Amino acid sequence: MLYSVRMRAAAGGSHESGGAHISGAERLLEEDRIEKTAAEMIRRALSHTKGKADFIRLTIEGIDDHEITRIPGLPIETWEAANYEEGRKHAGEFLVNAGVKAQAVDRAFTALTALHSNMRGAMLLDAVTGERLDPGGNRGVRVSRMDLENEATFGAWLSRQGLDNSHTREALVLASKVLSAPETLAELCWSDDPEYVTGYVAIKGLYHRITKLKALNDPRGGRVFFIHPGSDIDALKLYLETRAVLVFSGED
Template sequence: MFSLKMRASRNGNHVSGAERLVNEEKIEKISSELIKRAMSHENGVPDFINLKIEKVTEKINKLKHLEIKTVHSTSKENSRNIARNLLKNELEKYYLKNGKDIEKIDELIDFAFKIIDAGNMRGAAILDLDGNRLENILERGIRVKNIDTTEELSEKILKDSSLTKRTVDAIAIATKVVNCGVISELCTSDNFSYTTGYVATNDGYFRILNLKDKGQVGGRVFFVENSKIDELYDKLENMPVIVY
């Protein structure tokens, strides 16, 4: 298989990026789809597009996608409470396992919301249970790479008129992240007008409507136990995964 990575920018600012893992015979078709995607991006027409095509020699891991559960909520406050409870449920198990004070979980979640609302990172932040940031480069964060979804999954998701390509891309990230041992992920979109975000755990991909206000920036936080961070980093970036 081959990895295709596209990133586009304008005046040095990131406009869009996407990646695919495809068989040799699909390289041309998917390359043109990625270029089309770059050219028609909502952030404007780019003045620079980079398309990288590389043969993947490692074993490709096939992962079953997290179940999609949409949570309808009309206010940001309520949506954030729902996200908080989902995160708490998951984090509590790890706090207890590591003998940590569960009263501190709210503080950790507040910190995560602060990070995503600051919106100044290209990749995700990684937080351990004590609220330490574990990314190699703080401003950059970690970018989950070498992922794709099968056409069947993508078609199945897009058949639902309430879902878009955003969900297809996000489910690939969330499924890989959770399978790599991340306890849970909190995400809001970096698109100003897209207010749906999600919490991903082993129990599913919980899309939560109105997780931020229109006009707000977004971000991603991965919650982890702090052991084996180098191994986790390597997997998140380099392990080839196709989500089905």
């Protein structure tokens, strides 16, 4: 059995009561690693660059081995961008080349840049029309219950590419789970960390890491999942929110 350890932190009260999102983290762990990991998550919530949380929710849940799916991590390709305008131009081209229609790409960028506060989850957009398919608002769909299959092996794989940092590890695990769902065509994301400007476009078989997708010190971030028309949204949400997934490195 493994344990899903999940943390969400906000300032000004809980997320549900309007508190500003500060930090979140997800791990799938053996029992003997729970205590140390939980302490690290709490420290992260109390010392984040976005501020100090006054609401922290920690959830620990046992998951049987037969309930866990194992998938490969997406291969990584890095694109250097001189500024975030150039980065977004590259991102749009990657999405269109993957089959996302231009109007859906435009609606995604419009929705992300119009955010006044951070999304707690991801927007689901129809990959053809750009219509929003989740309930709307700032909640979106939260991807949960995921981690690395072998942290040391995965870290070594990333290190050989000069990318072994927490931002890349966490984003790659999430994107790999999202793109493993048959309903998902692509993902667009940039971080809500004011000091982290790198974002990505994930498509089937590739994680496009783009070095600049937002302006430095911009605290807004979010993600959009582009969904095949006619997909079963309830089945997709069930997989993304509840199915436990372990991601192994692309070399394994």
